[in-house]
Amino acid sequence: MKGNSENDLNRRRFLSAGIRGAGGAWVSLHWPAIMAAAQHAAHMREAVPPAKLEVLTAEQAAEIEAAACRIIPTDDTPGARDAGVIYFIDRALATFAQESRADYEKGLLVLQARTREMFPGTQKFSQATPEQQDAVLKALEGQPIFELILTQTVMGFLADPARGGNRGEVAWKLTGFDDSPAFAPPFGYYDRDYPGWKPPEEK
Amino acid sequence: MNPQITYKPSEEVDFVIVGSGAAGGVLAKELSTAGFKVVVLEQGRWIDPSDFSHDEITITNEFQLTNNPRQQPQAFRRTPQDKAQKQFAVIYGRLVGGGSVHFTGNFWRFHEIDFVERSRRGTIAGTGFADWPLTYADLEPYYTKVEWEIGISGLAGASPFDPPRSKPYPLPPMPVKSSGVLFERAAWKLGLHPFPAPLAILSQPYRGRAGCIHCGRCEAFGCEVGAKTSSLASVIPVAQQTGRCEIRTESYVHRVEINQQGRATGVAYFDAHRQPQFQKARAVIVSANGAETARLMLLSRSPSFPQGLANSSGMVGKHLMINGYTEVFATFDEPLNEFKSVTDTRVLHDFYEMDPKLGFYGGGGIDARFGYPPIGFALGALPPDAPRWGKAYKNWLASYSRTMLLASHATSLPLETNSISLDPELKDAWGLPAMCVTYKDHPDDLNTVRYLRDRSIEILQAAKAPKVWAAPVQEQSIAVHLLGTCRMGNDPKTSVINSDHRAHDVPNLFLCDGSSFVTSGRGQPTMTIQALAFRAADRIAAAARRGEV
Numbered sequence: 001m002k003g004n005s006e007n008d009l010n011r012r013r014f015l016s017a018g019i020r021g022a023g024g025a026w027v028s029l030h031w032p033a034i035m036a037a038a039q040h041a042a043h044m045r046e047a048v049p050p051a052k053l054e055v056l057t058a059e060q061a062a063e064i065e066a067a068a069c070r071i072i073p074t075d076d077t078p079g080a081r082d083a084g085v086i087y088f089i090d091r092a093l094a095t096f097a098q099e100s101r102a103d104y105e106k107g108l109l110v111l112q113a114r115t116r117e118m119f120p121g122t123q124k125f126s127q128a129t130p131e132q133q134d135a136v137l138k139a140l141e142g143q144p145i146f147e148l149i150l151t152q153t154v155m156g157f158l159a160d161p162a163r164g165g166n167r168g169e170v171a172w173k174l175t176g177f178d179d180s181p182a183f184a185p186p187f188g189y190y191d192r193d194y195p196g197w198k199p200p201e202e203k
Numbered sequence: 204m205n206p207q208i209t210y211k212p213s214e215e216v217d218f219v220i221v222g223s224g225a226a227g228g229v230l231a232k233e234l235s236t237a238g239f240k241v242v243v244l245e246q247g248r249w250i251d252p253s254d255f256s257h258d259e260i261t262i263t264n265e266f267q268l269t270n271n272p273r274q275q276p277q278a279f280r281r282t283p284q285d286k287a288q289k290q291f292a293v294i295y296g297r298l299v300g301g302g303s304v305h306f307t308g309n310f311w312r313f314h315e316i317d318f319v320e321r322s323r324r325g326t327i328a329g330t331g332f333a334d335w336p337l338t339y340a341d342l343e344p345y346y347t348k349v350e351w352e353i354g355i356s357g358l359a360g361a362s363p364f365d366p367p368r369s370k371p372y373p374l375p376p377m378p379v380k381s382s383g384v385l386f387e388r389a390a391w392k393l394g395l396h397p398f399p400a401p402l403a404i405l406s407q408p409y410r411g412r413a414g415c416i417h418c419g420r421c422e423a424f425g426c427e428v429g430a431k432t433s434s435l436a437s438v439i440p441v442a443q444q445t446g447r448c449e450i451r452t453e454s455y456v457h458r459v460e461i462n463q464q465g466r467a468t469g470v471a472y473f474d475a476h477r478q479p480q481f482q483k484a485r486a487v488i489v490s491a492n493g494a495e496t497a498r499l500m501l502l503s504r505s506p507s508f509p510q511g512l513a514n515s516s517g518m519v520g521k522h523l524m525i526n527g528y529t530e531v532f533a534t535f536d537e538p539l540n541e542f543k544s545v546t547d548t549r550v551l552h553d554f555y556e557m558d559p560k561l562g563f564y565g566g567g568g569i570d571a572r573f574g575y576p577p578i579g580f581a582l583g584a585l586p587p588d589a590p591r592w593g594k595a596y597k598n599w600l601a602s603y604s605r606t607m608l609l610a611s612h613a614t615s616l617p618l619e620t621n622s623i624s625l626d627p628e629l630k631d632a633w634g635l636p637a638m639c640v641t642y643k644d645h646p647d648d649l650n651t652v653r654y655l656r657d658r659s660i661e662i663l664q665a666a667k668a669p670k671v672w673a674a675p676v677q678e679q680s681i682a683v684h685l686l687g688t689c690r691m692g693n694d695p696k697t698s699v700i701n702s703d704h705r706a707h708d709v710p711n712l713f714l715c716d717g718s719s720f721v722t723s724g725r726g727q728p729t730m731t732i733q734a735l736a737f738r739a740a741d742r743i744a745a746a747a748r749r750g751e752v
């Protein structure tokens with residue numbers, strides 16, 4: 001159950017961001033739908049799950065996270081680690097992607113074997129330097145373990161934060177995506193000064 | 204679920220309708236308001252619009268709204284000579300409202316040519332090209348009826364290629380998006396005729412339903428405010444209010460039963476607990492879509508119909524058409540924010556009928572959109588030369604809000620070898636034979652799509668996009684438009700149903716949905732599916748009143 005104050009908060013957040021710039025007439029025409037959508041958004045907004053592992057061992061998580069951080073590195077903007085991608089992956093393995101568990105079991109052994117082969121003395125992928133890690137990943141491109149980590153890292157980075165990743169909506173900020181439940185025109189830069197539909201001959 | 208009447212399966216109702224989608228919903232509303240007792244059996248659940256999710260993973264990985272290949276697997280092969288492999292090939296809405304719930308809402312009438320292509324163009328060797336047994340003029344009143352009954356937004360007269368219409372749209376077009384403005388200006392420069400997209404989305408409140416508030420979740424998502432004119436939002440509530448129509452959910456029909464006289468007596472189905480049930484009815488209507496209707500006919504084979512029910516012609520399952528499709532992308536310098544509002548706001552039909560001198564047959568429409576939610580974009584819509592990971596990949600992700608595409612939808616020629624059949628080995632979770640999809644685009648279909656791709660590139664270049672890239676044109680292996688597998692016609696030897704949707708072989712069996720199509724149109728079939736359903740309901744109700752059902 002969600003408290004009223006949280007609902008109100010969501011509603012305010014939504015009204016300020018979603019329909020910024022909407023005219024009064026537009027807002028009053030659509031007011032019932034806007035309120036319904038605000039309630040819907042509040043009802044859908046699940047609590048962000050806690051940052052803890054349920055399926056992966058700490059060692060598996062460290063290996064996967066190290067790879068995820070090379071796939072979407074942190075630079076002047078947040079990357080996979082900041083987004084909590086590993087918690088998304090762990091939760092995916094407990095829910096919609098249970099069949100990937102076995103693929104990680106097998107695949108992480110491949111990742112470590114390739115690391116040792118390329119950089120003798122380094123036992124684990126997560127212990128290699130970033131440059132070495134990039135070399136190992138490059139060598140594994142196209143292999144099931146690389147493709148699995150790539151796919152689930154990208155998903156975890158960009159998914160709804162309720163799925164455990166994309167913490168603080170860092171990826172949505174990077175992409176410019178906004179999940180507000182209502183918008184009003186203009187929507188983008190190029191439709192700002194649109195004069196209304198008129199075929200050329202009438203111009 | 205709305206309040207509604209319930210019938211016992213043992214009670215013989217006037218009509219049992221299999222499927223509650225685009226066509227089934229319309230038939231349920233029309234027949235129940237005409238005074239008939241109706242049971243609709245829908246394999247999917249009733250999902251309350253307040254439970255529609257905006258989360259991409261719920262839609263694409265958890266199949267909230269669509270058929271789940273884990274429960275109902277499919278097999279695919281390119282040609283009848285190949286051995287089919289287990290593969291997800293057909294996507295459709297599997298809930299009350301069917302595909303009308305998650306569809307994008309592009310809502311084009313067919314043009315006059317679509318019904319008479321065969322006589323205008325002549326035969327095309329190796330294809331089952333044929334005229335429809337009805338014309339645009341026959342269907343026009345029903346197109347208008349669809350627009351006013353369920354609420355369509357658009358601008359009459361805006362496209363010089365539009366067929367004649369008896370009434371304007373009931374609602375004005377949706378506000379233009381940045382993709383629409385860029386597309387429109389560039390297309391005009393090239394002498395083309397873009398126009399405001401006709402959409403099955405309410406631009407203003409209509410008949411007690413809310414207008415669109417531009418959340419941006421049309422394509423593949425459900426509309427929680429009811430602005431998208433799905434059967435769930437528009438016609439099904441009306442059917443339930445008659446007190447004569449029951450929508451029975453989680454009811455998976457696997458057989459239409461026939462008696463000694465060759466008449467349908469009702470349908471066998473599995474209920475929510477997978478228990479076998481039988482619903483009796485005076486007449487059976489199947490609106491399970493262009494894949495499942497054909498499969499159900501094949502599953503219903505019997506000693507009197509050894510090739511499948513209503514299949515003396517051998518045409519059940521044949522001539523599957525899925526429409527050609529291609530995308531050309533562009534990034535611009537400033538944000539377009541295509542993730543807001545309806546998917547597309549401008550379309551052009553200049554290439555609806557292509558010049559025969561091009562040397563191939565086809566036609567299509569182009570619209571401006573983006574349509575990819577963030578994960579779909581990041582995993583599937585970057586240029587082929589973009590890096591797949593690392594810092595440079597991350598830079599690409601930042602172009603999301605500046606990206607758009609031109610989508611082309613096009614003709615598919617009807618080929619007997621493209622089909623829905625029963626897989627000899629694969630079974631679904633109920634133990635029923637899975638569907639096997641056989642599909643190979645005709646060379647003309649690929650040429651048509653290539654032509655539209657090249658025009659799209661020209662338009663985006665005229666829009667001065669800093670970067671333009673095109674997806675490769677290749678043979679398709681996933682279908683969302685499911686057309687033609689129980690085609691209508693006057694000749695029982697070459698078609699499955701007549702123009703009233705009555706099966707040639709079974710007097711009280713009607714098939715009405717995408718399977719009824721003779722040719723594919725240019726790629727937005729649902730308007731025509733619903734116009735056919737309104738017309739079929741009129742014809743079926745009149746026949747029933749005359750005692751001819």
Ligand SMILES: Cc1cc2nc3c(=O)[nH]c(=O)nc-3n(C[C@H](O)[C@H](O)[C@H](O)COP(=O)(O)OP(=O)(O)OC[C@H]3O[C@@H](n4cnc5c(N)ncnc54)[C@H](O)[C@@H]3O)c2cc1C
Pocket residue numbers: 221222223224225226227244245246247294295296297298299300301302303305306307308309310311422423454455456457490491492493495496499683684685715716717718726727728729730732
């Ligand atoms: C992502 C996407 C976008 C689309 N966008 C557009 C668009 O913009 N414009 C357009 O025109 N079209 C679009 N379509 C296609 C559109 O969804 C279909 O054309 C339309 O829904 C087909 O209508 P129908 O009545 O033939 O079948 P459906 O709407 O598929 O309805 C069939 C119903 O029957 C049920 N059913 C099937 N088998 C059984 C059984 N054995 N027992 C009980 N119930 C059964 C199904 O669960 C379903 O609810 C889109 C499709 C997809 C997937």
